[in-house]
Amino acid sequence: MKSERTDTDSLARVIAYHQASKHHLDRYAPGPGGLDWANQPDPFRRFAGAPRIELPLQADSLATAFESVRQGQRPTARPLERNSFAILFELALGLSAWKQHGGSRWALRCNPSSGNLHPTEGYLICPALPGLTAGVYHYLSHDHALEQRAVPNSATWGNELRGGAILALTGIHWREAWKYGLRAYRYCQHDCGHAIAAVAYAAAALGWRAQWLTGWGDDELAALLGLDRAQDFADAEPESPEVALWVGPEPPPTDLSPKELSDGLSFTGRANRLSHAQRDWHGIEEADRAAHRPNALSPLAFRPPSRPSLAKSGCQASAATLIRQRRSAVAFDGVTTLPAERWFGMLDALLPRPNAPPLDAWSSPPRVHPLLFVHRIDGIPPGLYLLARSTEAIAELRKTLAGGWDWSRVEQAPEHLPLYRLAVGDARDAARVICCHQDIAADSCFAVGFLAEFAGPLQETPWVYRQLFWETGLLGQILYLEAEAAGIRATGIGCFFDDAMHRLLGIDGLAWQSLYHFTVGGPVEDQRIRSLPPYAHLRRA
Numbered sequence: 001m002k003s004e005r006t007d008t009d010s011l012a013r014v015i016a017y018h019q020a021s022k023h024h025l026d027r028y029a030p031g032p033g034g035l036d037w038a039n040q041p042d043p044f045r046r047f048a049g050a051p052r053i054e055l056p057l058q059a060d061s062l063a064t065a066f067e068s069v070r071q072g073q074r075p076t077a078r079p080l081e082r083n084s085f086a087i088l089f090e091l092a093l094g095l096s097a098w099k100q101h102g103g104s105r106w107a108l109r110c111n112p113s114s115g116n117l118h119p120t121e122g123y124l125i126c127p128a129l130p131g132l133t134a135g136v137y138h139y140l141s142h143d144h145a146l147e148q149r150a151v152p153n154s155a156t157w158g159n160e161l162r163g164g165a166i167l168a169l170t171g172i173h174w175r176e177a178w179k180y181g182l183r184a185y186r187y188c189q190h191d192c193g194h195a196i197a198a199v200a201y202a203a204a205a206l207g208w209r210a211q212w213l214t215g216w217g218d219d220e221l222a223a224l225l226g227l228d229r230a231q232d233f234a235d236a237e238p239e240s241p242e243v244a245l246w247v248g249p250e251p252p253p254t255d256l257s258p259k260e261l262s263d264g265l266s267f268t269g270r271a272n273r274l275s276h277a278q279r280d281w282h283g284i285e286e287a288d289r290a291a292h293r294p295n296a297l298s299p300l301a302f303r304p305p306s307r308p309s310l311a312k313s314g315c316q317a318s319a320a321t322l323i324r325q326r327r328s329a330v331a332f333d334g335v336t337t338l339p340a341e342r343w344f345g346m347l348d349a350l351l352p353r354p355n356a357p358p359l360d361a362w363s364s365p366p367r368v369h370p371l372l373f374v375h376r377i378d379g380i381p382p383g384l385y386l387l388a389r390s391t392e393a394i395a396e397l398r399k400t401l402a403g404g405w406d407w408s409r410v411e412q413a414p415e416h417l418p419l420y421r422l423a424v425g426d427a428r429d430a431a432r433v434i435c436c437h438q439d440i441a442a443d444s445c446f447a448v449g450f451l452a453e454f455a456g457p458l459q460e461t462p463w464v465y466r467q468l469f470w471e472t473g474l475l476g477q478i479l480y481l482e483a484e485a486a487g488i489r490a491t492g493i494g495c496f497f498d499d500a501m502h503r504l505l506g507i508d509g510l511a512w513q514s515l516y517h518f519t520v521g522g523p524v525e526d527q528r529i530r531s532l533p534p535y536a537h538l539r540r541a
């Protein structure tokens with residue numbers, strides 16, 4: 001009885017947060033009302049006093065082609081050792097470049113982040129491996145180093161970690177809240193989804209696989225990573241547990257227990273403080289409490305159906321090159337067109353396949369379906385289109401989207417691609433306005449609104465709120481890399497007017513919500529910005 005009431009209450013609080021954090025045409029969600037530059041959070045978390053293990057920079061030694069990775073064709077697995085994890089972190093969460101303009105210099109990473117604020121932190125939990133002692137490590141991307149947060153109390157600790165290790169992600173909400181206020185919690189979840197996908201792509205390039213450990217709850221993960229140790233975070237901004245991913249050449253053992261792993265550890269190190277002062281965003285803390293994942297959940301077991309192979313992208317680059325060259329476009333040229341075949345290939349990559357990263361890491365049925373604003377695809381009339389990523393979604397969306405939509409299959413598309421035309425017409429103004437008046441949504445080849453099944457999944461359990469945002473981030477990361485492979489570029493769009501999008505589609509109520517937007521097109525480079533190599537400051541082989 002008690003847990004039912006608590007869950008209803010959590011559901012109400014999650015929905016209250018969602019509604020309060022919407023941007024509206026006539027008012028933005030509550031924000032800080034200006035940027036307090038003196039208080040800008042440090043983008044790098046460090047643990048003072050934790051022993052450091054410097055990692056080699058070896059991603060260039062990896063010959064795997066990006067084309068093989070996107071097709072789910074893995075090379076022979078790299079051995080489980082320090083140097084392989086070095087490549088995994090370099091390509092998943094490592095720096096990809098430094099940018100410089102005037103007196104400012106900032107780092108970019110392989111995983112994108114709203115406002116480049118990077119709330120997501122990475123951890124490794126591993127048994128004794130060549131070059132690494134057993135324990136829990138924090139990854140410091142600035143130094144490409146691991147900081148050993150915990151050592152085991154016994155020689156048998158971690159024996160159950162056979163054929164792989166755990167890569168866990170956490171989020172520091174303050175990093176995003178500093179700039180974006182209440183809506184920041186959503187951005188942290190998007191970023192986590194992008195990072196999950198980044199890990200899955202990097203693992204596949206090593207011949208490994210990443211898999212979400214869906215049964216692990218927030219408190220279990222917090223204990224294992226030491227996030228709940230008040231003394232280690234005394235004056236530092238807290239980190240919230242997000243996900244644990246199994247990574248390695250073998251599937252996850254069935255007897256993994258976060259509790260057993262965390263019971264046998266001794267911690268060292270103190271987290272650095274990121275800002276002088278932190279403004280509390282109670283709405284974010286409330287939402288995080290309400291969307292808390294309980295411990296010992298029943299694992300999810302979705303297996304996607306087999307599908308025809310993806311059409312070749314024509315990309316010749318290695319995975320290591322393509323992953324590190326990924327960038328967000330800041331502007332599109334408004335003239336580049338994309339061949340329809342390439343567009344179909346990109347959309348096809350958004351459908352789950354049993355072995356293709358990053359969606360093979362995701363054990364939940366597809367709940368997010370891209371609504372497409374088509375502007376410049378060769379041979380495809382501009383207009384609104386929809387990719388239904390599950391058969392069940394089609395019937396539901398047909399009921400939900402009010403208005404005289406066509407719902408005709410796009411005939412040129414491969415037979416297995418459930419791509420529907422809703423309406424023909426110029427969708428540029430609609431895309432621009434809905435994306436907070438950002439020109440990049442109109443000047444692209446196509447823009448996307450990720451429509452998510454919302455109230456239904458949330459009713460089952462409120463923490464699915466975070467999972468839905470993660471799913472949009474995974475899809476976004478696919479579009480980022482598919483765009484690079486096609487020789488164009490993409491940009492995630494967290495700033496959009498939620499209900500303006502819903503009104504356009506005739507969506508009433510909360511059964512469906514648009515949770516993230518995206519745009520893909522021919523980039524215009526800002527020639528004033530200089531690009532510098534990611535790790536020249538380390539002088540390390």
Ligand SMILES: Cc1cc2nc3c(=O)[nH]c(=O)nc-3n(C[C@H](O)[C@H](O)[C@H](O)COP(=O)(O)O)c2cc1C
Nearest residue numbers: 108109112113114115116190327328492493494495
């Ligand atoms: C969740 C998310 C939301 C974003 N929202 C916007 C946006 O509304 N407008 C925009 O121009 N860029 C947006 N971006 C792009 C980021 O600004 C960009 O990822 C960041 O500056 C880092 O640059 P990089 O992607 O080239 O590494 C978003 C990115 C993410 C991941």
